[in-house]
Amino acid sequence: MRAVYFTIVPLFDESNGGNICCRNHVRRIAADPSIELSVVAAGLAAWEAGTKRFLEECAVPGTFVTLSTDNVRPEGHSLRDIARFASTMVLQSPWDAPALNQQHVAQTVDNVVASFAASWLIVDYLPSALYVKPDRSRVRTALVKLNREGDFYRDLLVTRNQYGRWRRAASLARWRRKERKIESSFDKVIAIGPPDLPRHLPAARTAVATPWLDRPRTWRWTGSRRVCFVGNVNHFPNRSAVDWIATRLAPEVERLDASVSFDIVGTDASEALPSWQRPNVRFLGHGDSTTVARLYAECDMAVCPVSNDYGCKFKAAEALAFGTPLLASRQTLLGLPYLPPTPALDLADPIASARSVVEPLADRELLLALQRDQAARHLDFVASQQGFWSRVLEGRGQDAN
Numbered sequence: 001m002r003a004v005y006f007t008i009v010p011l012f013d014e015s016n017g018g019n020i021c022c023r024n025h026v027r028r029i030a031a032d033p034s035i036e037l038s039v040v041a042a043g044l045a046a047w048e049a050g051t052k053r054f055l056e057e058c059a060v061p062g063t064f065v066t067l068s069t070d071n072v073r074p075e076g077h078s079l080r081d082i083a084r085f086a087s088t089m090v091l092q093s094p095w096d097a098p099a100l101n102q103q104h105v106a107q108t109v110d111n112v113v114a115s116f117a118a119s120w121l122i123v124d125y126l127p128s129a130l131y132v133k134p135d136r137s138r139v140r141t142a143l144v145k146l147n148r149e150g151d152f153y154r155d156l157l158v159t160r161n162q163y164g165r166w167r168r169a170a171s172l173a174r175w176r177r178k179e180r181k182i183e184s185s186f187d188k189v190i191a192i193g194p195p196d197l198p199r200h201l202p203a204a205r206t207a208v209a210t211p212w213l214d215r216p217r218t219w220r221w222t223g224s225r226r227v228c229f230v231g232n233v234n235h236f237p238n239r240s241a242v243d244w245i246a247t248r249l250a251p252e253v254e255r256l257d258a259s260v261s262f263d264i265v266g267t268d269a270s271e272a273l274p275s276w277q278r279p280n281v282r283f284l285g286h287g288d289s290t291t292v293a294r295l296y297a298e299c300d301m302a303v304c305p306v307s308n309d310y311g312c313k314f315k316a317a318e319a320l321a322f323g324t325p326l327l328a329s330r331q332t333l334l335g336l337p338y339l340p341p342t343p344a345l346d347l348a349d350p351i352a353s354a355r356s357v358v359e360p361l362a363d364r365e366l367l368l369a370l371q372r373d374q375a376a377r378h379l380d381f382v383a384s385q386q387g388f389w390s391r392v393l394e395g396r397g398q399d400a401n
Helices: 017-031 045-057 077-092 103-115 128-133 149-160 165-182 235-256 287-299 315-320 350-362 364-384 388-394
Strands: 001-007 036-043 062-066 122-125 140-146 187-193 205-210 226-230 261-265 281-283 301-304 325-329
Touching: 001 103, 001 128, 017 036, 017 045, 017 122, 017 315, 036 045, 036 103, 036 122, 045 062, 045 122, 045 325, 062 103, 062 226, 077 165, 103 128, 103 281, 122 128, 128 140, 140 165, 140 388, 149 165, 165 281, 187 388, 226 235, 226 315, 235 261, 235 281, 235 301, 235 350, 287 315, 301 315, 301 350, 315 325, 315 364, 325 350, 350 364
Parallel strands: 001 036, 001 122, 036 062, 122 140, 140 187, 187 205, 226 261, 226 301, 261 281, 301 325
Antiparallel strands: none
16 A cells, blocks of 8 residues: 655655654654655754655655745635635634635645555644645545644633634634545544544545654652643643643642652743642753653652643653553543553642652652553553554454544
8 A cells, every 4th residue: 555645744854743744744654664755844944954864764665845934815816716825814723724725735645646646644733734736536534633733723812812702603613624524524533532533424435543652661669759841831732731730739748748759851940830830840941852751760759730632741651651651631542542541630629739749759669550550551552553554544353433
């Protein structure tokens, strides 16, 4: 099977979960022995060299398309084109304006699909679909969703207090219609978390691709009594998680055991709110992948108290890949279906959550038992995923619903 993969996500960068996710998809699809892969990536000119290096590391042929930055104008000269442009600008989501007048991207994707004789076009990240118009009579199409974009946009509008009430409602309704239309236009829609499956499509057209990462299993018990959380505070779900750790969980943990501390990567001390400042919480700044790897290896436990159930939380997937014991919220665990569904962190009950943190840190054997169980489940899951992408695309096995 030959497949062309397309995305607008910067594949050269692994500074956030979305980028890590798409890089991981390229690796997984390329490693499937039943798939011959070619990649088309679109982005800013500054991304090209790094993207090509990444594709060389993956041993995958690739084409880079530079996006136009002088593109925000009507896509035609008729009154209808002008009216559509005006509507887009008044009600635009963050993904609309960048996609205007990028027809050269769709043309490049069509050319690569034809020259590569691809039977599948895989579009990663729903806004990437704004840049392509595949002919479904010539190639089958799969869309990979990283989350529920409509719900994510709703949260973004509320968090940023963007637009007035009625304009906000109209913009959200417009994007939800577009999301549904895009999903319906693909032969297959693949979500990375079960809650994100589109309910308006039949099960035969959907699948779940639970991510797993390649990381060295470096975690060893040290007795440091340090608990880590990784997440850029400028991403609002992470900001909410940091706030919960600092203002609700950390005080309860301190009452039970003052020797337990929290290390947070993704927040600089200067960005921390006054209410987050506590003696058992340290803000380590915006560390790189080396900092994160060292933290996962040296801490006694990782936590992921994210309150939304969109996609998969890559901070949790990364902890499991390093072999680090993980305590997570119910919402996080929905994206890791191979782990027991009972949440260790109840966001509505920080007192019980604090006990869940402190008890295994006080009992080495209890902590190691948790780690061994999670590691075994993770390794079993990884083994089950070999050949996943070809099974899904060919409609074979339970992966393909």
